[in-house]
Amino acid sequence: MTLETEQQALPGFGQIPFWQSRPVREAAAIVRGFLSRYALLIAFAVLWQISPSLGWTNAAVLPPLNTILVALWNGVTVGTFSGDILISLRRAGLAFGAAVSLGIPLGLFMGQVRFIERSLDPILQLFRQTSALALYPVFILLLGLGETSKVFVIFWATLFPILLATIGGVKQVDPKLIEMARVYGAKRLTVFRRVVLPAALPQIFVGLRLSATTSLLLLIAAEMIGANSGIGFQVMNAQYNFQIPLMFAAILLLALLGLSANFILETLQARLCRWSKVKD
Amino acid sequence: MAVAELTSRGDVTIKNLSKSYSINGRHLNVLQGVSNHIRAGESLAIVGASGSGKTTLLRVLAGLEDADRGEVLIDGQAVHGVGKDRAVIFQEPRLLPWLTVLDNVAFPLENRGLKKAEARARARHYVQLVGLGEFTEALPSQLSGGMAQRVGIARALAVKPEILLLDEPFGALDAMTKITMQEELARIWREEKVTMILVTHDLEEAVYLADRVLILGKEKGGRTREIDVDLPRPRNRSEAGFVKLREQLLNEFGLH
Incomplete structure (x- = not known):
């Protein structure tokens, strides 16, 4: 009894210690959140950085991270990287833009007209299953070794994800919602604009992100096969010349x-499809 | 005089409606010569076992399906297709998930040429009428089942229809919510003075809401029967007359 009263009399008794105070707890929560998401990535980078000096890997083949970052910095400031980035972006951008401006309208149309979708589907499946890279020699024969065949092969591969996703998006629109819109006086165009299009939008974004990834993939392949500029060319070229840090810089x-590209599309999706959960 | 004019709108005549489907080569008569007359402002419940064609009848009335034979007259005019004299409350709320509560209710009004501000003002009134005044900016995914169904009711009322068509509107709700919603619908029906045609499999709901219950027969040549619900409103579910009528309806289905 006396002990308790004595304790209560002590100054600072019952006060929250500083490590339990609100700002500290909040800061700790933020750090925890950051670590749970990025700890493995940081560990990977650290491992990459230190393993050559520890003798685990050969620095000539897997150069430490700082060498790669310096090579990247030099490549952009002194070297040709900025030019290469522009050229690559132009190729991928042109192809992606063409695929999107053809794929989305065509998909919206095909998804709504059962007959057209039915008759076009087999040939679409055939084209889709044929690797675009296998067709690259054909495109070179037809379009020459210049920019056109490169852009076209990227376009070809990029078209199918967005086209098929759009068709799928339109086909899975709830017919009950369309019926509701009709009961409540919506004409065909209104049904399309205010029901079909928004309902298909999340699927269209899935297609867009898939297409963006595909366009970069094909860009590199096309640039590795027959180009003298672009990031894909730089990867190949640096390897031929045994400029390994430069090669990794290009890969990075x-x-x-x-x-x-993914970040931009995700942000756009979060804005346009606020009503549906953005899923990864 | 003006009152008489108002109440004469929303008069429905069903003339000898027949419809059949073909399912896997089997011929199925869903409606066989159904006739009825629903006075303007009357509340009719349509009940029947599943497969009796009650939903088909409602869909024909809504203009979502065509009958094989027979016709539907509204205020003496034969109807074809959907029309702005009718509004439907579906079994599911059928809200557009990307529109707020307010925009969902304003959607039919905008389709009918109202200016956006005007449509939203009227929508706001009806959203308040169904008790969701605080949720005008909510998205459908944030609402409970009962709340979403209220939005569906507000949407139907906002178009100021002559005839309100309800297809098992509270079938998916829990028992408590269902009773609250039925009470609210009864109140709104009295206030808005619309003709109400309600398809339901809930006999208590039919007795609670309707002036008259139409029983659709299922078996081939099954006759349609009618029961008048001559009870004072607002109705009391435990009152003797109510219980007796519900029993009488149960007996119609061979149940006790």
Whole structure:
């Protein structure tokens, strides 16, 4: 009894210690959130950085991260990287833009007209299952070794994901919603604009992200096979010349390009499809 | 005089409607010569075992399906297809998930040429009428089943229909919510003075809401029967007359 009263009399008794105070707890929560998401990535980078100096890997084949970052910096500031990025972006962008502006309208149309979808589906499946890279020599024969065949092979591979996703999106629109719209006076165009299109939008975005990934994939392949500029060419060229840090720098650049394309599309999707959960 | 004019709108005549389907080569008569007359402002419940064609009848009335024979007259005019004199409350709320509660209710009004501001103002009134005034900016995914169905009711009322068609509107709701919604619908029906045609498999619901119950027969040549619900409103589910009528309806189906 006396002990308790003595304790209560002590100054600071019952006060929350500083490590349990609100700002500290909040900061800790943020750090925890960051670590749970990025700890493995950081560990990977650290491992990459230190394993050559520990003798686990050969620095000539797997150069440490700082060498790669320096090579990347030099490539962009002194070297030809900025030009290569522009050229690659132009190729992929043209192809992606063409695929999207053909694929989405065509998909919206095909998804709504059962007969056309039915009759076009087998040939679409055949084209889709034929690797675009296998067709690249054909495109070169037809279109020459210049820019056109490169852009076209990327376009070809990029078209199918967005086209098929759009068709799928339109086909899975709930017919009950369309019926509701009709009962409540919506004409054909209104049904399309206010029911079919928004309902198909999340699927269309799935297609867009798939297509963006595909366009970068094909870009690199096309640039490795027959080009004298572009990031894909730089990867190949650096390897031929045994400029390994430069090669990794180009690869890193590609990864960053893919990440930013995905980020842009994700942000756009989150804005346009607020009502549906954005899923990865 | 003006009142008489108002109440004379929404008069429905069903003339000898027949419809059949072909399912896997089997011929199925769903409706066989159904006739009826629903006075303007009357509340009719249509009950029947599953397969009796009650939903088909409602869909023909809504203009979503055509009958093989017979016709539907509204205020003396034969109807073809959907029309703005009728509004449907479906079994599911059928809200557009990307529109807010308010925009969902305004959707039919915009389709009918109302300006956006005007449509939203009227929609707001009806959203408040069904007790969702605080949820105008909510998305359908944020609502409970009962709330979503209320939005469906607000949407139907906002178009100021002459005839309200309800297809098992509370079938998917829990018992408590269902009773609340039935009470609210009865109140709104009295206030809005619309003709109400309600398809239901819930006999208590039929007795609670309807002036008259139409029983569709299932078996071939099954006759349609009618029971008048001559009870004062608002109705009391435990009152003797109510219980007796519900029993009488059960007996019609050979149940006790």
